[in-house]
Amino acid sequence: MSAEVTLLGVRHHGPGSARSVAAALEQLRPDAVLVEGPPEADPILALAGEKDMVPPVALLAHAADDPARAAFWPYAEFSPEWVAIRYATGLGLPLRFIDLPAGYAFADAGDQDGVEQDGVEQDAVERDGDGAAEEDADLPGDPIARLAEAAGHDDPERWWEDVVEHRRPGEDALAPFAAVAEAMAAMREDGGAGRRDERREAYMRQQIRAARRAGHRRIAVVCGAFHVPALAAMPTVAHDRALLAELPKKVRTEVTWVPWTHRRLSHLTGYGAGIVSPGWYRHLHRTDGDPLPGWLTRAADLLRAEDHPVSSAHVIEAVRLARTLAVLRGRPLAGLTETLDAVRAVLCEGSDVALALVQDRLVIGDALGEVPDAAPAVPLQRDLARLQRTLRLKPDPAPRDLDLDLRKETDAARSRLLHRLRLLGVDWGVPVRSSVASTGTFRESWRLCWQPEFAVRIAEAAQWGTTVERAACGKAVGTARAAVELAELTGLVETCLVAGLAEALPAVMRVLADRAALDTDVAHLAGALPALVRALRYGDVRGTDHGALGEVAGGLADRICVGLPPACTGLDAAGAAVLRGHLDEVHGAIGLLDQADGPVAGLAGLAGLADRWAGTLRALARREPSGGPATGVPGLLRGRAVRLLLDDGRLDSDEVGRRLGLVLSTANSPADAAGWIEGFLTGGGALLLHDPRLLGLLDGWLTGVPAEAFTDVLPLLRRTFATLEAGVRHTVGSRVAAGPLGPGNAEPVGDTAELDRVRAEAALPVVALLLGLTGAGEPGARPRIPRQAEGRDT
Incomplete structure (x- = not known):
């Protein structure tokens, strides 16, 4: 079992670590590569070598029976783990993930609801903690910050950038890893590992032993630098087994690859191991030599595209300024801080607005990864991908506006897809106000922005069906049965109509009719009617059957007309304000029905509705308090009723x-x-x-x-x-x-x-001065009007 095991301690998502790992693997020529990651993903690791796999990507693991319990392991092209994975898959070497299985973490978090924000959270030092227990709460802080402080630096990010990220591999590619291991060993002399870290490290040691037993002689282990001291000092097998015996029963887990984005890698979005500048790090990883000229040229191109006057001379001067700032600050090379200072001063001419554009587009970036079709996916995800290709709606992390004309077949299908996804909790598109002036119901405007976490929501929604349409129908019926408020049901009916869910509509309408018949709260009825009326108005472009909708809408309107005056009696100011909003909404809804033509106008139960509503408003206007505020309708509602009657020409x-x-x-x-x-x-x-x-x-x-x-x-x-x-x-x-x-x-x-002559006389001197009349300045004198002005209306 004697074998050479080389531990390559890295910082996740670090281009310097990635370059060092690539150089170290070339020097070691290992016959097996072990990487920190979830072992459940071993069967799909070979997909990382496919040409269609384009980072940034992420491993998505979720509990098989509860997709809401999920975790992500993101990788960019400058992630050292990704470099190791591509190296092993490219040469056909044995490749294994050796971290604690995700199923144990899901078992620990079984009583928590929702999705882990980014799965196994990793802090700046790669001390992973996906919801660590309270026993780990008092552990020492960021080891990188402690190392930077010991080196006399107050900025750990800048220190790490200087000593690692900007460093090029030397003749001995293993020397940097030896130095990092020594530093981490010193940091862990006083402990620093929680119970969960100890269990994870015990499992990693077990996997290293298994690789030795498999006959491998040169084993490369790529892991977070924090874990290197624990993996270098091998305790007994019994010790590790005792630690692992504390683990709960593992949850069955499913794993797949999903696209990721640079924006999601940024810690500004909440990812615990995120980096401030994924776009900058990718440039560092791709550039051999000085990265400044190329990056500043890209910044100039971006600013020119946004109509900022930037010339080649600006770029040259910005490069000089960044290098000068690095020298003044004692840095070996200009880092991101010096580069952005130069961009602000030279390219942006001091404008923080232009600088924010560079930070958003270049420092962070909108890169979206791609995953091959062979990656495992739930049937719902595959159906969504098919629809995206058919409708030519490519997922894009950059927000963009989409105007749809529902009279066109393709646009109508796009609208149905976006509405169905919103019903499933996938807000890929959000309705916005159209930039095109139009009063018709045939136009919709959306703002599209794809987020990587939608993969989890799609997996969670797979319980409702295997296609987008069937899943949306199942979700609509389930939501209707669980609805508490009547307005929820009418809003759901509207959603079913715009989403084209004909199969779900009858079941939702049955629940709505039953709930409407039992609900006696006028405020609930008034809040539910507008959504039904909007649904009735969709018939012109969506071809919807309005029979059942019209009957329910007519019944609600009649009950509102009868019950509204008594419900408005004796209200306080807050209650009156609430009902005033309902009053306006119901009035607008009934006005739409009264003005409607086509199939809506002929619906039974809606004839004469406008007259009945006008009678209700008259009744409200007459209910004045005679024996105190509690005996009548508040003035707010009476005045509003009079105004509505006046606007309709009924008063x-x-x-x-x-x-x-x-x-x-x-x-x-x-x-x-x-x-x-x-x-x-x-x-x-x-x-x-x-x-x-x-x-x-x-x-x-x-x-x-x-x-x-x-x-x-x-x-x-x-x-x-x-x-x-x-x-x-x-x-x-x-x-x-x-x-x-x-x-x-x-x-x-x-x-x-x-005429009030006293007031008129007081104004005469000023008027005379303005007109240039003579004698105006003499006290008490009336101005003399020139002959040419006589008879003129002055």
Whole structure:
């Protein structure tokens, strides 16, 4: 069993470590390669050598019976583990993962819900911890930070970059690994490994022993640098077996390859072992020699594409500045800090906005990996990939907008796919406001952005069906049966229609009809109706049968008309505000049904609905409190009902003026009157300009509010008038400031009203100066009007 075992301690996702691993493997020429990773992935490791496998990619492991329990192991082309994997697969060498199986971690996390954010979390020193136990909570901090501090550096990232990432392999490619192992051994002299780390390292040692027993003589082990001291000092087999005996029963696990992104590798997205600059690290890995000129040239190209004036002279000067900064700061080469400082100062001319573009596009980047079709995948994933190819919707991590014309077959199919995926929890597309002006229902706009974690959600959604359509149908029916609120069901009906889930719609409608018949809460009914009406309006371009929908919508509308006035009685301010929103939504929904043509207009149960709703609004408007606030409808709702009737032409301005005069009388409380005004003016106050009588009534009431009540109603009035358009507010203020609004505050001053000569005389001197009339400056003198101005309307 004698064999040469070489431990190559690395930092995950480090280009310097990746170069060193490549050089060390070329020098060692091992006959077996062991890599830190989940052993469940051994059967699919050979896929890493396929030409269609393009990093960044990740191993996805999940519990077979609960895909929500999942973990990722991401790899970029500059990851040292990936370099070792490609080396072994390229030469056909035995290749094994030797970390603790993921099934044990899933067993430990069996009582936790949701998806691990990025699986086995790895910190900056490659001390992996996928939800470590509380016993590991008080372990020493980042060993790299401690080493940097011992070396006299306050920035561990910069120190590691100087000593490792920028370093080129020398004649002895193993020397750097010996130095790292010595440093880590010193760091672990006082412990530093938690119970979980000890179990992981025990399992790794078992796998190294197994490789020796298999007859391999030159074994290369690529693992996190933190684990090297523990793997170098082999304890007894019994010791390791005792540690592994503490493990829980392993959960059956499934593993596959999934595409990954540079953006997801960035620690800014929450990945514990992430790196700030995956795009920069990839450039370092690909570049032989000085990386500065090439990278700054790419930055210049990017800025030019965004219309920033950058010349070749800028690039030359930026290279010089970055190198000078490195010398001044005592660094062997210019790192990312010096490079970005040069970009900001020279290429961006001090603009942080332009610098942010470089950081987003180049420092991080939007690279998306590719996985060969031979990789294991659930049937749902394969169906989605087929649909993406058929509909020419390529997954892209960069956000992009997509406008769809539902009259076209391909665009309609794209819309159905995106809606179905949203129902399954895969928000690849999010609806946005269209950039194209259109009032039709045939247009949709989406913002697409593919995220690697969608692979987990797809695996989780596979329980509902083997195709996207069947899975969406199953999810819709399951969601309907578990729904609590009526509005959830009506929203689900709308989703089924836009997603083209004809098989699921009958079952969802049955649940909706049963729930609607039992629900007596008017607020629930009012919140559910708008979604049903929107669903009815889809018939023009989606060809949906509206029979069942129309019956349910008509029943809900009738129950709202009957139950709304009693439900609005005796509400407090918060309850009135909630119902005011429902009132507007129901009014808009009924207006859509009343204006509809085609199949919607002929639905039984909807005839005369607009008239019945108008009667409900009249009933609301009449329910004034007679024996206190608890005996009537709040002023907010009464005023809103009057405004809706006025907008529909069911009340004339004279009747509205009479009602406003009654509300603003001294018999009503100022707070109730202010609420009425808020409800009446919400949605636009231009009617105050078109009907001066209403403005006069409002002005007269406001000037007569007692001082002790004015402070109470002022917040309501400020909130009301703040919602009006700026032009309306300015014009109303100008008319009020112009003087009395007429006798009895009913009409504004006009040509027939008596002139206020005292006020007119006060303005004459200023007007005369503006017109250049003589004699205007003499005290008490009336200006002399030139002959040519006589008879002119001045």
